[in-house]
Amino acid sequence: MAKGFTFKQFHVDDDGCGMPVSTDGVLLGAWAELPLQGQIVDIGTGSGLLALMAAQRTAATPCTISAIELDTAAAKAARHNFAASPWSDRLHCIQQDIVQWMATQPAHCVDTIICNPPYFNAGLQADCQARATARHTDNLTHDVLLTVILHLLTAKGSASLILPEYEGRQLLQSAPEYGLHCQRLCIVKSTEKKPASRLLITLSPVKCARAISEEIDKEEQLCIHENGQYSSEFIALTRDFYLKL
Numbered sequence: 001m002a003k004g005f006t007f008k009q010f011h012v013d014d015d016g017c018g019m020p021v022s023t024d025g026v027l028l029g030a031w032a033e034l035p036l037q038g039q040i041v042d043i044g045t046g047s048g049l050l051a052l053m054a055a056q057r058t059a060a061t062p063c064t065i066s067a068i069e070l071d072t073a074a075a076k077a078a079r080h081n082f083a084a085s086p087w088s089d090r091l092h093c094i095q096q097d098i099v100q101w102m103a104t105q106p107a108h109c110v111d112t113i114i115c116n117p118p119y120f121n122a123g124l125q126a127d128c129q130a131r132a133t134a135r136h137t138d139n140l141t142h143d144v145l146l147t148v149i150l151h152l153l154t155a156k157g158s159a160s161l162i163l164p165e166y167e168g169r170q171l172l173q174s175a176p177e178y179g180l181h182c183q184r185l186c187i188v189k190s191t192e193k194k195p196a197s198r199l200l201i202t203l204s205p206v207k208c209a210r211a212i213s214e215e216i217d218k219e220e221q222l223c224i225h226e227n228g229q230y231s232s233e234f235i236a237l238t239r240d241f242y243l244k245l
Helices: 023-031 049-057 072-083 098-103 129-135 142-152 165-178 232-238
Strands: 039-043 064-069 091-095 110-115 153-164 181-189 196-204 218-223
Touching: 023 049, 023 153, 023 196, 023 232, 039 049, 039 142, 049 064, 049 072, 049 091, 049 110, 064 072, 072 091, 098 142, 110 142, 142 153, 142 165, 153 165, 165 181, 165 196, 218 232
Parallel strands: 039 064, 039 110, 064 091, 110 153, 181 218
Antiparallel strands: 153 196, 181 196
16 A cells, blocks of 8 residues: 555655645645646755646646745655656755745746644654654744745745634734734634634735735635535645645
8 A cells, every 4th residue: 555645636755744635735725726837946945845836736737836945854755645646847946945045046937835834832742853854943933934925036026825813913023123014814713613723824025905903905714614524625625735635
């Protein structure tokens, strides 16, 4: 039996990676706005899930996808998953620290960034070093991430992220200090009666046309479950990927 997780058009072997395939990653990969051409960068690709989802969603375009990953085992897994996918010619995994990679790139050269970033700012770290790297901000603080996003994005580019609600609000407060503005925000709940658990965020150097709150141009809400089943909104968003939807 194959290891990992099989989607409708590709398979992800995440053995040895700090963060396995998760609902967070699938939500972001399905929700993020993607360009019709140009370069997409996946920061901290892990086993390559977001890059693969982006490749599927842009299959009819000339977009190229660069997946940056610090961890050796994760980069190896991502390369394996990319090679086995239908889009191997458009997917490139680079094992390097994102700040070091950024320094080799011209400013404002990337059209779209996708990132499921480390999110724990404090607290106990996982015993497994790879998992700790993936989950904690020690190797990629949100201030550094915002600096990288601002440097790489084109003037009309966008960066889509997913974070827990508290950490997401912190990042939204900091973003304007880096010249980045929230164009789109989706508040994710497990069920309608539960508090928000995640924020899907799209940042851009372009200032919002109008403000709903905290300089947010467009605010949405998504409940994953309804009446003990996946909600119709969740199914509509992810049905191109999950096998059983």
